[in-house]
Amino acid sequence: MKLFNLLACVLFGFNLAAQNVTLDYYLPDNVAYDASIPKPSDIIGHEVGEWHVTHDKLVYYMKQLAASSERITIEDRGNTYEGRPILLLTVTSPKNHENIETIRREHLGLSEGNSDLDTSKMPIVVYQGFSIHGNEPSGSNASLAYAYHLAAAQGPEIEEMLNNMVILLDPSFNPDGLQRFAYWANVNKSQNLNPDKNEREYHEVWPGGRTNHYWFDMNRDWLPVQLPESRARIASFHKWLPNILTDHHEMGTNSTFFFQPGEPSRVNPLTPRENQELTREIGTYHAKALDEIGSLYYSEENYDDYYYGKGSTFPDVNGSIGILFEQGSSRGHIQESENGVLTFPFTIRNQFTTAMSTVEAAKNMRTKILDYQRKFYTDMKSEASRSKAKAIIFGDNKDASKTWHLAEILKRHKIKFHELASDVTISGKQYKKGYSYVVPMNQKNPRLINAMFEKRTTFKDSLFYDVSAWTFPLAFNVDYSNLNSLSNAGPEITDFKSPIGKVNGQSNYAYLFEWHEYYTPKALNMILEKGLRAKTAKSPFTLEGKKYDYGTIMIPVQNQSLNPTELFNFLNKVAQKSAITITAVSTGLTQGIDLGSNDFDPVKKQRIAILVGDGVRSYDAGEVWHLLDTRYDIKVAKLDTRYFNTVDLDKYTDLILPSGWSDKILDKKGAEKVKEWVKGGGTVIGYRNTANWFKTHGLMSLDMKKDTLVAKNIPFDQKSDFTGAQVTGGAIFEAKQDRSHPINYGYKNNKLALFRNTNIYLNPEKNSYDNPIQYTGNPLLSGYISEENAELIKNSVPFKVKRVDKGRVILFTDNTNFRAFWYGTNKLLMNAIFFGPMM
Numbered sequence: 160m161k162l163f164n165l166l167a168c169v170l171f172g173f174n175l176a177a178q179n180v181t182l183d184y185y186l187p188d189n190v191a192y193d194a195s196i197p198k199p200s201d202i203i204g205h206e207v208g209e210w211h212v213t214h215d216k217l218v219y220y221m222k223q224l225a226a227s228s229e230r231i232t233i234e235d236r237g238n239t240y241e242g243r244p245i246l247l248l249t250v251t252s253p254k255n256h257e258n259i260e261t262i263r264r265e266h267l268g269l270s271e272g273n274s275d276l277d278t279s280k281m282p283i284v285v286y287q288g289f290s291i292h293g294n295e296p297s298g299s300n301a302s303l304a305y306a307y308h309l310a311a312a313q314g315p316e317i318e319e320m321l322n323n324m325v326i327l328l329d330p331s332f333n334p335d336g337l338q339r340f341a342y343w344a345n346v347n348k349s350q351n352l353n354p355d356k357n358e359r360e361y362h363e364v365w366p367g368g369r370t371n372h373y374w375f376d377m378n379r380d381w382l383p384v385q386l387p388e389s390r391a392r393i394a395s396f397h398k399w400l401p402n403i404l405t406d407h408h409e410m411g412t413n414s415t416f417f418f419q420p421g422e423p424s425r426v427n428p429l430t431p432r433e434n435q436e437l438t439r440e441i442g443t444y445h446a447k448a449l450d451e452i453g454s455l456y457y458s459e460e461n462y463d464d465y466y467y468g469k470g471s472t473f474p475d476v477n478g479s480i481g482i483l484f485e486q487g488s489s490r491g492h493i494q495e496s497e498n499g500v501l502t503f504p505f506t507i508r509n510q511f512t513t514a515m516s517t518v519e520a521a522k523n524m525r526t527k528i529l530d531y532q533r534k535f536y537t538d539m540k541s542e543a544s545r546s547k548a549k550a551i552i553f554g555d556n557k558d559a560s561k562t563w564h565l566a567e568i569l570k571r572h573k574i575k576f577h578e579l580a581s582d583v584t585i586s587g588k589q590y591k592k593g594y595s596y597v598v599p600m601n602q603k604n605p606r607l608i609n610a611m612f613e614k615r616t617t618f619k620d621s622l623f624y625d626v627s628a629w630t631f632p633l634a635f636n637v638d639y640s641n642l643n644s645l646s647n648a649g650p651e652i653t654d655f656k657s658p659i660g661k662v663n664g665q666s667n668y669a670y671l672f673e674w675h676e677y678y679t680p681k682a683l684n685m686i687l688e689k690g691l692r693a694k695t696a697k698s699p700f701t702l703e704g705k706k707y708d709y710g711t712i713m714i715p716v717q718n719q720s721l722n723p724t725e726l727f728n729f730l731n732k733v734a735q736k737s738a739i740t741i742t743a744v745s746t747g748l749t750q751g752i753d754l755g756s757n758d759f760d761p762v763k764k765q766r767i768a769i770l771v772g773d774g775v776r777s778y779d780a781g782e783v784w785h786l787l788d789t790r791y792d793i794k795v796a797k798l799d800t801r802y803f804n805t806v807d808l809d810k811y812t813d814l815i816l817p818s819g820w821s822d823k824i825l826d827k828k829g830a831e832k833v834k835e836w837v838k839g840g841g842t843v844i845g846y847r848n849t850a851n852w853f854k855t856h857g858l859m860s861l862d863m864k865k866d867t868l869v870a871k872n873i874p875f876d877q878k879s880d881f882t883g884a885q886v887t888g889g890a891i892f893e894a895k896q897d898r899s900h901p902i903n904y905g906y907k908n909n910k911l912a913l914f915r916n917t918n919i920y921l922n923p924e925k926n927s928y929d930n931p932i933q934y935t936g937n938p939l940l941s942g943y944i945s946e947e948n949a950e951l952i953k954n955s956v957p958f959k960v961k962r963v964d965k966g967r968v969i970l971f972t973d974n975t976n977f978r979a980f981w982y983g984t985n986k987l988l989m990n991a992i993f994f995g996p997m998m
Contacts, residue, residue, distance in 0.1 A: 179206050179209055180206055180207070180208050180209060180504045181206060182198055182199065182200070182206065182207060182304060182307070184208075184504060184508065185207065185301070185304040185504075185507065185508050185511045186304065186308060187308075187515070190308075190312050190313070190314065190317075191312075191313040191314060192307075192308075192311040192312060192313060193310075193311045193312075193313055195227065196224070196227050196228055196307065196310050196311035197220075197223055197224065197227055198307060198311075199220055199303040199304065199307060202216075202219060202220040202223050203216040203217075203219070203220050203303070204216075207300055207301075207303050207304050207504075207507060208300060208502075208503050208504035208507045210341075210345055210348070211296055211300065211340065211341040211344040211345055211492075211503070212296075212299065212300050212303060212341060213337075213338055213341045213342070213345075214243055214299075214331055214334045214335075214337050214338040214341070215243075215338070217299060217302070217303065217330055217331060217337070218243075218244055218246060220303060220306075221233060221246055221248060221306060221330055224248075224306055224307065224310050225248065227310070228310035228311070229253040229256070230250055230251065230252065230253060230256075230309065230310055230321060231248050231249070231250050231306075231309070231310055232248070232249045232256060232259075233246060233247070233248050233249075234246065234247045234248075234249065236391035236392075236394070236395065237387055237390075237391050238387065239334050239335045239371065239372060239387055239388055240335065240371065240372035240373065240387065241334075241335045241338075241372050243334035243335060243338065244334070245334065245387070245388055245391040245392075246329070246330060246331070247327060247328070247329055247391075247392075247395055248306060248326075248327070248328040248329075248330070249325065249326070249327060249328075250306075250309045250310075250321070250325070250326040250327075250328055251282065251321050251322075251324065251325045251326065252318065252321040252322045254322065255282060255321070255322065255325065259325075262281075262282055262325065263325075263398070263399060265281065266281065266282070266284055266325075266399065266400065267399075267400060269281075269400075269529060269532045269533040269536065270400050270478060270532065270533075270536045270603060270604075271536065271603070272533060272536050272537040272540055273533075274533075276533070278525075278526050278529035278530050278533070279526050281529055282322075282323050282324050282325050282525075283323065283324050283325075283402050283403075283521050283522075283525040283528060283529060284324075284325045284327065284399050284400070284401040284402050284403075285324060285325070285326050285327070285401060285402065285403045285404075285405075285517065285518060285521050286326075286327040286329065286395070286396065286399070286401035286403070286404040286405070287305075287326060287327070287328050287329065287404075287405045287407075287514055287517065288329035288332050288392070288404070288405065288406055288407065288470065289301065289302045289329065289330055289331060289332065289407045289510070290331055290332060290333060290336075290337055290407065290408075291332035291333050291377045291378045291406060291408070291470060292333065292336065292368075292369045292370075292376070292377070292378065292408060292409070293333045293335065293336020293337040293338070293339055293340045293368035293369060293370070293371075294336065294339075294340040294343075294363060294367055294368035294369045294409075294488075294490070295369070295407075295408050295409030295486075295488060296337060296340055296341065296344075296368075296409075297407070297409055297486050297488070297489075297503070297506035297507045297509070297510045298407030298408070298409075298484075298486075298510050299330055299331045299337055300503075300507045300510075301407070301507045301508075301510035301511040301514060302328065302330040302331070302514075303330075304507070304511050305328070305511050305514045305515070306328060306330065308511075308515075309321075309326065309328070319522075320518060320522050323522065323525060324518065324521060324522065324525075325399075326518065327395060327399060327401060329392060329395075332377060332378075332388065332392065332406075332470075333370075333371055333377045333388060334388070335371045335372045336368045336369060336370055336371055336377070337368070339367075339368040340363070340367070340368025340369075341368075343360075343363050343364070343368060344360060344490075344491045344492065347359050347360035347491070348360060348491070348492055352492050352493045353493075354493045354494050354495045354500050354501075355495065356412070356494055356495050358491075358494075360490075360491040360492065361412075361490045361491045361494055365771075365772050365773050365775075365777065366771075366777035366780075366781070367777070370777060370778070370781065371386060371388060373386075373781045373782075373784055373785040373788075373789075374777040374778060374780060374781025374782075374784070375778070375781055375782070375785070375978070375979065376778060376978075377389065378406070378408075378469055378470055379466075379468050379469065379625065379978055380468060380978065380979075381393065381467070381468050381469060381470055381472075381473035382467050382468035382473060382568075382610070382611065382629065383468060383568065383629075383978060383979065383980035384568055384571045384572070385978070385979040385980050386979070390571065393571055393572070394571070396473075396474075396477070397571075397572065397573045400477065400478065400479065400532070401474070401479055402479055402480065402521070402528045402529060402531075402532055403441070403474075403479065403480045403482065403517065403520075403521055403528065404470065404471075404473075404474040404479055404480070404481050404482070405471075405481075405482045405484060405513075405514070405517050406469075406470035406471045406481065406482065406483050406484065407484045407486070407510050407513075407514070408483065408484060408485045408486070409485065409486045409487070409488035409506070410485040410486070410487060410488060411487065411488065412487055412488055412489065412490060412494055412495075412496045412501060413487065413496050413497040413498070414485070414487040415454070415455035415456055415457060415487055415498060416449060416454055416455065416456040416457075416484070416485065416486050416487065416509050416513075417456065417457055417458065417460070417461065417462060417483070417484065417485035418442055418445045418446075418456065418458055418482065418483070418484050418485075418513060419438050419442065419458065419462065419464070419471060419481075419482050419483050420435050420438045420439050420442065420458060420459055420464070421458075421459060421460070421461065421462035421463045421464055421483070421624075422459065422460065422461070422462065422463045422620070422622075423435070423459060424619050424620040425463030425464065425465050425619075425620050425622065425623065425624070426463070426464045426465065427464060427465045427466075427467065427472065427475070427476070427610075428615075429467075429476055429606050429609060429610055430464060430472075430475040430476060431535065431538075433531060433534075434475050434480060434531075435464075437480055437524070437527070437528060437531060438480055438482060440520070440524065441480065441482065441517070441520040441521075441524065442458055443520075444516040444517070444519050444520035444523075445513050445516045445517075445520075446458075447516070448512050448513065448515065448516035448519070449509065449512060449513070449516075452508070452509075452512060454509050454512070455498065461624070462483055462485065462624055463620075463622075463623065463624045463625075464481075465623060465624065465625065465627070466623075466624070466625040466626055466627075466629065467610050467629075468625070468626075468629060468978075469481075469483075469625065470483075471483035476604075476606050476607050476610050477604060477607060478531075478532045478535035478536055478539075478604070479532070480528065480531075482517065484510065484513050486506050486509050486510055487501060487506070488501075488506065489501045489502060489503045489505075489506050491503070536603065536604070539603065539604050539605055539606060540603075542605055542606070543600050543601040543602065543605040544601060546600045546601075546605065547641075547643070548600055548641035548642065548643070549599065549600055549601065549642055549643055549644050549645055550597050550598055550599045550600055550641075550642040550644075550645055550647075550648060551597070551598045551600070551608070551612055551639060551640070551641060551642065552579070552583075552585065552590055552595060552596070552597050552598075552639060552640050552642055552647060553565065553595065553596060553598070553612075553632050553637050553638065553639035553640075554579070554590045554591065554594045554595025554596060554637055554638060554639075555594060555595075555635075555636070555637045555638060555675075555907070556589050556590065556591035556594045556595070556638075556907075557594075557673065557675035557676070557708075557907045558594070558637075558675050558676050558677055559593060559594045559658040559676065559738070560657070560658050560676055560677040560678050560738045560739075561635055561636070561637065561676075561677040561982050561983070562594055562595065562596070562635070562637055563657055563658055564635070564677070564982055565631060565632070565635045565637060565982070566596050566652075566655070567655070568611075568631065568980075569596075569598065569611075570655050572607060573603070574598065574602065574604075574607065574608060575598070575599060575602050575651055576596045576597060576598045576599075576651070576652055577596065577597040577598075577599070577645075577648040577649055577650060577651050577652060578592065578593075578596070578597070578648075578649035578650055578652055579591070579592045579593075579594075579595040579596065579597060579647060579648070579649060580592070580646075580647055580648060580649040581647075581649075583647050585640045585642075586640055588638040588640060589638075590638065590640075590647075592649075596652070597642070597645070597647055597648040597649075598612075599645060599648065611629075611630075611631045612630065612631060612632060612639065613630065613941075614628070614630050614633075614891075614940060614941035615627075615628065615941055615942070616939055616940075616941060616942065616943075618943050621880075621883070621884035621943065621945065622880060622883045622884065622886075623886075623888045623889070623943060625888065625889065626888055626889025626890070626916070626942070627888060627889055627890050627942040627943040628889060628890045628891045628940075628941035628942025628943075629889075630891060630912075630940070630941045631980075633891050633912035633940060633941065633983070634891075634912070634914070634977075634980055634981045634982065634983055635980075635982045635983045636906070636908075636911060636912060636982070636983025636984065637983070638908075657738060658738040659735070659738060660733075660734035660735045660736070660737055660738045660739045660740065660741075661731075661734050661735070661740055661741075662727065662730050662731050662734050662740075662741045662742075662743065663740060663741070663742045663743060664742070664743035665723070665724075665727045665743055666716055666723075666727075666743035666744060666745060667716050667723050667745075668715075668716055668717075668743075668744060668745050668746060668747065669713055669714060669715045669716055669743075669744050669747065669754055670713070670714045670716070670726075670730055670741050670742065670743055670744070671702070671707060671711055671712065671713050671714075671741070671742050671744055672711070672712050672739055672740065672741045672742065673707055673708055673710070673711050673712075673905075674695070674708070674709075674710035674711060674712060674904045674905035674986075675708065675905050675906075675907060676737070676738070676739045676740075677982065677985070677986075678737040678738055678739060678790075678791070679712070679737065679739055679905065680791045680793070680986070680989040680992075680993065681736070681737045681790070681791040681792055681793075682712075682733050682734070682736075682737035682739050682741075683712055683762065683993060684765075684791060684792065684793050685732075685733045685736070685737070685792070686712075686714060686730075686733060687762065687763070687764040687765070688764065689720070689721075689729060690720050691714060691719055691720065691721065691726070691729075692714070692715060692718070692719060692761065693712055693713065693714050693761070693762050694712070694713045694715075694759040694760060694761050694762060695710055695711065695712055695713070695759065695760055695762050695901075695904070695993075695994065695997075696709065696710065696711040696712075696713065696752060696758065696759055697709070697752075697758045697759070697760060697899075697901075697997070698751060698752045698758050698899075699711075699751055700749040700750060700751025700752050700753075701749060701750040701751055702744055702746070702748075702749040702750070702754075703744055703745075703746075705742065708898075708907070709898055709899055709903075709904050710901070710904025710905050710990075710994075712762070713754055713759055714726075714730070715754075727743075760994075760997050762993055762994070763812070763996075764812075765793075765812045765813055765992050765993060766794075766796075766810060766811045766812050766813070767787065767793065767794070767795045767796070767811065767812070767813045767814075767815065767992060768795065768796040768797075768798050768806075768808075768810075768811040768813070768814050768815070769783055769784060769795055769796070769797055769798065769814070769815040769817065770798055770800065770803065770814065770815065770816050770817065770824070770825070771784075771797045771798065771799055771800070771817075772799035772800035772801055772803075773800050773801070773823070774800050774819045774820050774823035774824045774825070775800065775816075775817055775818075775819040775824065776817055776818045776819055776820075779817035779818045779846060779847070779974060779976075780797075780817040782817075782974070782976040782977065782978065782979060783795075783815055783817060783976055783988070784797065785979055786976050786979070786985055786988070790985075791989070796810075796811065798814075800824075800825065800829075803825060803829050803832075804826075804828050804829055804832060808832065808833070808836040808841065809836070809839070811841065812840075812841065812842060813841070813842045813843075813844060813991075813992050813995065814833065814836070814841060814842070814843045814844070815843075815844045815845075815846075815988075816843060816844065816845040816846065816849045816852070817846050817847075817849075818846045818847035818848050818849060818917075818974070819848065819849065819852075820848075824849060824852050825852070827856070830852075830855075830856035830858070831856075833856075833858070834856065834857070834858055834963070836966070837858070837963045837964070837966035837967070837968060838963055838964040838965060838966055839964070839965060839966065840964075840965035840966050840996075841966045841967075842966060842967045842968075842969060842991070842992070842995040842996065843858070843966070843967070843968055843969065844969045844970075844971075844988070844991050844992070844995070845968070845969065845970045845971070846970075846971050846974060846975075847917050847919065847971070847972060847973070847974060848917065848919065849970065850863075850919050850921070850970055850972060851919075853968060853970060858961075858963070858968045859959060859961050859968045859970060860961075861921055861959065861970075862921065862922040863919065863920065863921060863922070864920040864921070864922060864951045864955060866885070866918070866947060866948070866951065868885065868947050884945050885918070885945050885947065885948065886918075887915060887916055887917065887918055887943075887944050887945075887948055888916055888943070889914065889915075889916040889942065889977075890914075890915060890916075890939065890941065890942025890943055890944050891912050891913070891914055891915075891939075891940045891941040891942050892912070892913050892915055892934055892938040892939055892940060892952060893910055893911070893912060893913075893934070893935050893938045893939075893940050894910065894911050894912075894913050894932050894933055894934050894935065894938065894957060895909060895910055895911075895932075895933055895934075895935055896908070896909055896910065896911050896931065896932055897927075897928065897930075897931040897932075900928070900931030900998070901990055901994035901995075901997045901998050902931050902932065902958060902960070902987060902990050902991060902994070902998065903931055903932070903987075903990070904986075904990050904994060905986045905990065906986070910935075911932070911983070911984070912940055912983060913932075913934075913957055913973050913975075913984060914973060914974060914975075914977045914981055914984070915952075915957070915972075915973045915974075916974065916977075917972060917973070918948055918951070919972045920948075920951040920952055920955040920972075921955055921956050921957070921959065921972060922955065922956070923954065923955070923956045924956075924959075930956050931958065932956060932957055932958040933954060933955070933956050934952055934953065934954060934955050934956070934957065935953075935954070936953050936954055937953070938952055938953065939952075956972075957971060957972045957973045958970065958971055958972070958987075960995075960998045962998075967995045967996065967998060969991050969995060969998070971987065971988075971991075975987045975988055976988060
């Protein structure tokens with residue numbers, strides 16, 4: 160009967176989608192349901208799949224369900240940027256709910272290697288999450304039917320399952336994105352549903368519903384944990400350490416259904432082989448369930464298990480089993496596909512079916528999977544004791560905040576770390592107490608630490624679904640070293656407090672602060688917004704026994720809009736909000752440039768705009784918006800490509816062009832507008848493939864290195880592998896810096912790690928001083944790059960600046976703000992903004 164219904168859905172999708180699909184379409188046969196438990200339609204006003212559920216309705220139903228069922232409790236774990244609740248349902252038997260904290264503590268005992276625990280008597284813990292990409296909504300819509308089933312299904316089978324299982328149900332990984340997409344799909348829905356792929360319903364306006372408020376891909380933040388939604392779910396993960404975590408996605412409309420395992424050759428080496436074996440066994444349950452309803456599917460293709468920042472891979476380095484589901488997407492209510500007319504209810508049904516097959520597998524494999532988790536952590540303990548490196552030390556003796564933010568990630572992942580006992584120098588690197596931390600390897604999960612700190616440059620496969628490197632100390636641009644003992648470790652840090660800013664003394668002459676600390680741009684912006692004068696030092700100097708580096712900011716006391724006492728009080732506020740130290744000085748006479756020198760350039764208040772909209776890559780634009788708005792408290796105007804040509808650019812000092820799609824970034828008229836504005840004194844800052852746009856429209860002449868690779872002896876069926884191997888999907892490279900150049904102010908070392916996921920390689924300028932950032936002769940630090948591209952990147956330059964009359968054109972070939980965790984190069988953008996006119 161179920162197979163007949165499926166075929167009817169595929170062959171007569173118009174009729175199925177046009178009528179009100181009942182809840183029975185999703186639910187299993189021969190199951191009785193408790194009539195006192197509300198069905199989704201009773202609460203949200205429509206059947207599952209009839210409309211796209213909005214997040215507010217989803218929340219309302221889940222709360223009503225929890226209020227009606229003894230099997231469910233609900234937890235509000237905080238809010239998204241748009242103020243939407245981040246919910247988690249805990250589903251188990253009423254008896255288990257009465258002892259839920261005891262069950263949780265005993266479950267965590269497996270991760271302590273407790274051999275006294277009898278896994279045959281312990282519940283298995285399954286975390287099921289839906290629609291981390293908001294425009295992949297079949298998961299969250301399926302969670303309505305699935306949660307109802309868990310709450311209302313009757314009979315000994317479900318009672319036995321809930322007695323032996325705790326289900327953590329996350330109905331919407333991405334509330335803001337889900338709401339945005341539901342609005343789009345619903346406002347474009349017709350009474351007469353049209354599967355024509357050209358129908359407006361299936362073509363979202365920019366930026367689409369995939370991302371969260373600041374346009375981040377939420378499924379790349381499980382390891383960096385920079386966003387509120389991620390922080391909520393990571394806290395839940397470590398609170399429970401679930402045995403299985405599922406991540407329900409969608410893919411292209413012409414695809415069928417995917418479940419893991421993925422490509423066998425693309426598994427992170429830190430993932431145990433047994434993890435993949437268990438994943439494969441669980442997959443047999445998905446296959447059986449999908450066979451029963453006649454749904455096509457595939458496995459062990461396309462997707463991989465390499466980057467631990469994804470939801471389906473992050474569990475694998477934590478003794479859990481991560482499982483990715485990908486459903487071919489209707490991207491609305493009904494759409495043509497290579498596999499017939501694809502309806503929204505059909506996509507929901509596959510997600511519901513695999514949610515059910517997951518708990519079926521968990522029920523039948525319970526003891527085996529619980530034993531695997533205990534073995535994983537027992538092996539980790541043994542691995543830690545054998546490790547030659549007893550600890551990792553990391554820090555930046557000029558930047559406490561940036562170091563603190565890296566330690567903050569460790570804290571969120573329950574990784575223990577210690578204060579540095581005293582200042583120490585290791586292999587020429589200086590580590591300062593209060594600015595450095597020591598991470599012992601002998602703790603619960605050393606592989607998680609390795610996953611964050613290791614550098615890897617050799618791989619079994621040359622294709623990657625995501626980045627091939629994410630080494631955190633390189634991303635944060637902090638020094639780090641392995642330690643053979645814990646002799647440098649002070650007390651373990653349990654009360655983890657952020658750095659505190661202060662003003663050292665009051666002055667009637669001037670105040671100084673170096674540009675090294677992470678939040679100095681925030682401080683400078685506050686000062687300039689207040690209407691105060693500030694200057695920056697183009698050379699180092701020494702004053703009153705303290706050395707000051709390139710880029711030091713000086714605020715004179717005289718001729719300001721505030722009197723000396725008001726200025727002191729205001730700078731105290733600045734220091735506290737920015738966690739920096741501001742030093743009062745009583746004289747302008749220094750060893751080096753004096754404070755009245757012309758080598759102190761005035762810094763002007765900046766008025767910043769960023770191009771967004773069609774033709775612009777929303778991820779890159781969102782990263783810049785998030786950086787300026789949430790970290791540096793700097794106002795930024797988002798100018799849409801739709802009306803850009805009507806904007807008065809003279810209101811702005813800086814225009815940021817994120818990467819986009821070649822000439823689609825702006826048309827010829829827009830290019831001329833930018834060029835004239837630059838001539839008048841504006842600074843345009845472009846990223847990545849804006850290089851081609853700059854070159855095409857004559858804003859910057861660029862000498863690009865060209866790839867001459869030709870396929871030889873490559874058969875047709877290996878074409879995609881051949882071309883894919885040339886993709887630099889995300890790796891880390893070393894560049895040398897001229898620290899005297901304003902683009903490098905605030906950097907204390909002569910080398911910098913840069914993230915790169917383009918193949919744009921620029922030849923250096925003839926004059927060395929025009930190449931303030933240049934890749935070294937052997938730049939690969941971590942990640943994959945093909946042999947051909949490895950040659951092209953050698954000694955190339957990732958940064959260019961050109962003066963055009965009164966203005967500047969600035970180009971970065973690399974993304975300096977990648978995924979909000981690349982703290983180490985955020986300051987390059989801020990230097991381009993504040994110091995661009997000096998370049």
